[in-house]
Amino acid sequence: MNTVKLDEVLQKIYNLPSLPSVVLELLESIDQEDIKVDSLAKKIAQDQALTAKTLRLANSSFYGMSNQVNTIHEAIAILGFRTVRTLVTTAALLDTFSGRMHAGFNAAPFWRHALATAICARELAVQLNSNPERAYTAGLLHDIGRLVLVTQFQAKYLATMAYRDQHDCGLLDAEKAVLGLDHAAIGHALTNHWKFPASVQLAIASHHSTTSMGLPTLSTVVVAADAITHALDLSRDKNDLVPHICTGLWKQLGLEEKALFDVFSSTEKQFQAASLVLTA
Amino acid sequence: MSKQKHPLTRNQTATDLPLQNDLQDANPESPVQRQQQKEHLSRLFRQLEQSPDGLYLQGLMARYRGIDEP
Numbered sequence: 173m174n175t176v177k178l179d180e181v182l183q184k185i186y187n188l189p190s191l192p193s194v195v196l197e198l199l200e201s202i203d204q205e206d207i208k209v210d211s212l213a214k215k216i217a218q219d220q221a222l223t224a225k226t227l228r229l230a231n232s233s234f235y236g237m238s239n240q241v242n243t244i245h246e247a248i249a250i251l252g253f254r255t256v257r258t259l260v261t262t263a264a265l266l267d268t269f270s271g272r273m274h275a276g277f278n279a280a281p282f283w284r285h286a287l288a289t290a291i292c293a294r295e296l297a298v299q300l301n302s303n304p305e306r307a308y309t310a311g312l313l314h315d316i317g318r319l320v321l322v323t324q325f326q327a328k329y330l331a332t333m334a335y336r337d338q339h340d341c342g343l344l345d346a347e348k349a350v351l352g353l354d355h356a357a358i359g360h361a362l363t364n365h366w367k368f369p370a371s372v373q374l375a376i377a378s379h380h381s382t383t384s385m386g387l388p389t390l391s392t393v394v395v396a397a398d399a400i401t402h403a404l405d406l407s408r409d410k411n412d413l414v415p416h417i418c419t420g421l422w423k424q425l426g427l428e429e430k431a432l433f434d435v436f437s438s439t440e441k442q443f444q445a446a447s448l449v450l451t452a
Numbered sequence: 453m454s455k456q457k458h459p460l461t462r463n464q465t466a467t468d469l470p471l472q473n474d475l476q477d478a479n480p481e482s483p484v485q486r487q488q489q490k491e492h493l494s495r496l497f498r499q500l501e502q503s504p505d506g507l508y509l510q511g512l513m514a515r516y517r518g519i520d521e522p
Contacts, residue, residue: 342499403496403513413499419508429512436516 174328175352176321178361184324185358185365188268192219195264196367198257202306203369209253216260217244225263226256254305261309269319274326276333281409282319286312287446288406292439293397299431302389310375310394313368317359317376318343321351342413344380356380384421392424404436406443489519 194215201207217223223244230247231240235255241247247256266283273279293311297304321329328351336346347354360377375394378387387395399417401407427435493513500506 340498399509403493403509405492405496412496414496414506414509416500416503416505417509418505422508429515432512433516436513 174331174350176325176328178353178357181320181324181353181358182361182365185320185362188320188324188362191264191268191366192222194219194222195261198260199309199368199372201257202303202309203371207253209248212253212257213244213248216256221267222260222263225267226259229259229263230256258305258308258312262312265313265316269323273322274330276326276330277322278409281407281412282315284447285401285407285409286315288401288404288439288443289314289394289397291442291446292401292404292435293393295435295438295442296393296397296425296427297390299427299435300389300393300425302393306369306371307390307393307397310372310390311397313359313363313372314376314379314394314398315355315359316362317355317357320358320362321347321355325351336411342415344415354380380415382416382418384418384424387421387424392421395421396425400436401439404440406440486519489517490514493517493519 194212197212197215201212216226226244227241227247230251231237235251237250241250244256247259251259270279290308290311293307294304296302297307321332332343332346332350335341335350336343339346339349341349344354344356356377356379360373363373363376371388371390374388375391378391379394379398381387381391381395384392384395395417399415402412402414405412493510494501497506497510500510
């Protein structure tokens with residue numbers, strides 16, 4: 173049997189290395205108005221490995237800086253605190269999971285989709301006058317439960333991918349059929365354990381919701397961004413499929429066709445540049 | 453990105469088609485490229501073909517790509 177019980181998942185989650193505490197503080201600060209930037213910058217700088225990875229991302233061609241930044245304080249001065257906060261989070265997540273992938277999992281399409289969804293969610297949030305950085309973070313993390321499965325249940329996840337290939341279905345359906353639970357629930361469990369902001373937890377838990385009823389704006393944005401980036405084929409995964417998305421969600425977003433086209437176009441343009449960050 | 457053409461052959465299936473990204477700077481007036489875009493879009497939406505919930509986004513994408521609606 174390949175089924176996985178939530179208790180088993182939780183045990184594996186508890187055994188994962190914690191995110192650096194400063195990353196958790198940064199994530200908590202997303203919803204705060206009064207942010208102690210200096211204090212957080214000092215804490216980031218104290219983690220040398222995290223600082224090095226963050227600066228490598230900051231110096232990638234995506235940000236197009238003419239001069240290299242050499243310290244976190246310089247990065248904040250030039251890119252702004254919010255951008256650096258996103259960079260630190262991205263660097264920490266890449267680090268947490270990067271050494272644990274197995275040969276059967278192609279990480280590149282996963283990260284391409286995560287990054288594309290983050291960008292698209294941010295663009296949608298801008299159109300909706302919602303918090304763009306929170307949307308970016310939730311988009312970046314929306315499939316994080318999949319990384320738990322890939323790294324902690326390798327044989328079972330290989331069976332899941334084989335099922336998907338055999339039945340030409342989406343990974344969500346394959347996970348439910350083979351494992352008995354899906355990456356959205358696992359992502360929720362992980363981000364709950366890591367004490368991410370409640371709004372981000374909910375967006376991750378509900379990103380495959382088949383109803384838009386009662387979903388807050390952030391969750392709606394992530395559901396839509398996930399579907400849009402699949403439809404734009406930005407992951408370049410030949411097995412990719414656009415997931416189910418209910419018609420009511422588009423009504424709830426309330427965006428005109430032109431506004432949506434602007435989101436598509438902006439997402440594609442930014443993604444081409446941002447994807448270079450993944451190989452920085 | 454190269455401007456390489458992706459001619460369809462009689463035996464080519466949808467899964468053999470180039471990815472959407474490879475088609476984006478193709479000449480939108482080219483009937484072959486437009487056909488490829490349509491088939492590619494159909495492939496991405498193949499799970500939702502019978503679902504009214506998939507039609508809105510598929511139609512939106514078709515208009516965005518400048519190809520006929522499904």
